[in-house]
Amino acid sequence: MKQRTFAKHLRRNMTQAENHLWYHLRAYRLNGIRFRRQQPLGPYIVDFVHFGSRVVVEADGGQHNDSESDRKRDDWMQSQGYKVLRFWNHEILQQIEVVLSVIYDTVTERDGSVCPEEVLEAAESALAEDWLKEEEDEAWGR
Incomplete structure (x- = not known):
């Protein structure tokens, strides 16, 4: 086989x-x-x-x-x-x-490419905050 x-x-x-x-x-x-x-x-x-x-x-x-x-x-x-x-x-x-x-x-x-869960969560949170800030800036015409 x-x-x-x-x-x-x-x-x-x-x-x-x-x-x-x-x-x-x-x-x-x-x-x-x-x-x-x-x-x-x-x-x-x-x-x-x-x-x-x-x-x-x-x-x-x-x-x-x-x-x-x-x-x-x-x-x-x-x-x-x-x-x-x-x-x-x-x-x-x-x-x-x-x-x-x-x-x-x-x-x-x-x-090294595998991140501990806390690092991933922090990165996701930071990306979400950046995205929200960009959305807010666009909404206010900044």
């Missing part, structure tokens, strides 16, 4: 933990950050990736306990400039806020 076909298969058959994490990452739900799921990356398919910061997120079950193949995979990704975050399935299912916090902190630390 080709890698892209297998990635589609994995997207349709995600684990409970992967589905739970995807619910929180999809559609820019993590403060506007875009993730891809079950994404081919070199010779591998990663669970989730943010390309801008080169952060890979893996949801691990019991089959990953001290896995040599996971170490080789992580080494390859690190050699390509990716930071790999691994979370056990039970961590994702029971402590999702902690998991999301670690992911967000890692992405924003590695990608």
